[in-house]
Amino acid sequence: MTTTISANPERSRGRETSLQSQRARAAFWFLAPMLVMLFFVAAWPLFRSIMFSFTDAEANDIFTGGSEWVGFDNYLSWRVRDDGSIRWRGVLADADWWNAVWNTIRFAFMSVALETVLGLLVALVLNAEFKGRGLVRAAILIPWAIPTIVSARMWGWMLNDQFGIINDMLLTVGFIDSPIAWTARADTAMIAVLMVDVWKTTPFMALLILAGLQMIPRDMYESAKIDGIHPMKVFFRVTLPLLKPALMVAVIFRVLDALRIFDLIYVLTPQSEATVTMSILSYRELQQFGDYGEGSAQSTLLFLIIALFVLLYIWLGRVDLSGERSK
């Protein structure tokens, strides 16, 4: 329908605009309930969080009022100690917060990188035709289907230093000579968390990438085959460029997810400084300490950091695309 209108742009411009505005109005009314819903479940809470971050609100007074506007104190302020020294405070001066930021970014980068590479490999295998492919495709999704809390608990026991099966297997094979306290040691806690996250999320990545792979026309591979091109070259010259849009979407999904990681780490290595993330700190501040001011400041910063990453990613993605076009 749209094609008929846009195909004849010169003819009857007046009728077209009225038709278009009529359509736009209709569309607006259809969208209105959704917009109202979005306002209440997304925009309003976000606005409230940001507002709270400029007050000294406590859990005890958020319903009754009584909290005061404190400007940017939750973000950065200072106090003079009895001995005259100055102590900086607020989220931006909090070493724990920057530790959590660093942990989160490290976790997001490493988990998404591993999951993308492994997911791509799995997707390539699943894209090949072999007997029982449907069954394997279903089976590989099992880790993704298990609720995170359950898999975190499960892995917690598997990684246990005394009765964990992972240590038992490594000992039996002879890779280690004494059991490793995976989740307890500062240097292995992040590895443990990454291991479980990769195990859980690779299937999801594989699925998204597989969908992308199936969009690539088969005849491109056939002509490459006829031309006798090496399979590796086919992969890098045909598969990867054509897969790129799907890959970009998959990666952005995962980065957003990984930056707000909470459940897995909260269950597997609760409050360990080596793995604590921004979401966990903010949860702790809001729910356990009841400090809505500082907790909201942390949530707001988390929101800004995620927004920054998404913008950066989209921007970098575009630069890359235009670079290709100029070739």
Add this chain to the structure above:
Amino acid sequence: MNHKMKAAALRVSALAMAAALVAPAASAQGVEVTVVSGAVGAAVANFDALVAPWEERTGNDAVLVPMPASTTDQFGQYRLWLAAQNGDIDLYQTDVIWAPQLAEHFVDLTQVATEAGLIEQNFPSIIESQTVEGKLVAIPIFTDAPALFYRTDLLEKHGREVPTTWAELQETAQFIQDAERAEGNGEMWGFVWQGNAYEGLTCDALEWVKSFGGGQIVEPDGTISINNPQAVQALETAAGWVGTISPEGVLAYQEEESRGVWQTGNAVFMRNWPYAYLLGNGEDSAVAGSFDVAPLPMGEGEGAQSAATLGGWNMAVSRYGDQQEAAIDLALYLGSAEAQKQRALNEGNLPTIQSLYEDAEILEANPYFARWQEVFQTAVPRPSAPTQGDYNEVSTLFFTAVHSVLSGEEEAADALEDLEADLEDVLE
């Protein structure tokens, strides 16, 4: 004993919510009192029998709303309800450390508890833990205090005594661990406890600090006392256990993980709560009948003593509840010797009333109770009273600092100096 409560019954909650909505017509004259509690299965099942005598006597109804999630989540939920001045819930079952944080929302029970004789019947330290600025915030209904579990068979075999100081414990644990390992028992460890970074570590570490005469983090008058040489020594002592008499993994252990090592027969000593006693003597336990309990060891230096962190649960009456009068009456009943005895017999909960520890019927059902009376003499409260609404933050700062010392990331002296400044920030 937080983890026990965490196992609360999800499926029952919907049912109870429904019951709470439907029930009002049930008794014509009496009123309905709504009790919210994050209880274990046995507590939910036992509730009706527990309150039956009270219901009969007053003609009122008591309805239990079990909370589905962990104590931490319960706390968050309760605080929101109370902040919103919710009138639906009349009685809250509260953890021993919550009272000061929620004090402003609860009714002062000092007078009614005194009239009922409960103040003098209870252990003074427990009443103290529920008193905020002279106001009794909640009535104790059962209590908890940890002890040192030790293997009678191993001590006897190696000719050792039950240790009364941490130094003796370390020496004995190391000796038996080495001897047992030399005999081919390669998985034997000397001492297991709770080293994970969570509320439980605050309990463990408070005991070490207190037992070395290093105070109780924040004193009852609000002084921040944690940065002192005895506390440093206490933490250094504990850090010395990790990797020697305690597995490195103890830094990730909560109660259940340490019980796992203990109950499979792979530890000489364990620090744990009383619940581990019944389970340790269960049919599937490798240590059944071959262990006993004693007060936790003490440190050295001035003011050294044995110390046990106080746990336990209480009943608090909401200021906003619709049935305040009946709720107060029910709270008094649940804290009475009659109800506490019923709980001790049916749920194995430790009473807060001193005389019940000499009750023949209770001791017959729970022979280990007699030994806990001694443990309660050394009970130390967590600093929830002087820190009030900031307790959770104080506790988190404390266990985080302790955890970094235990894992060797920080020196005890530096960690405690930083902790002191952080605590000043929070409490000023």
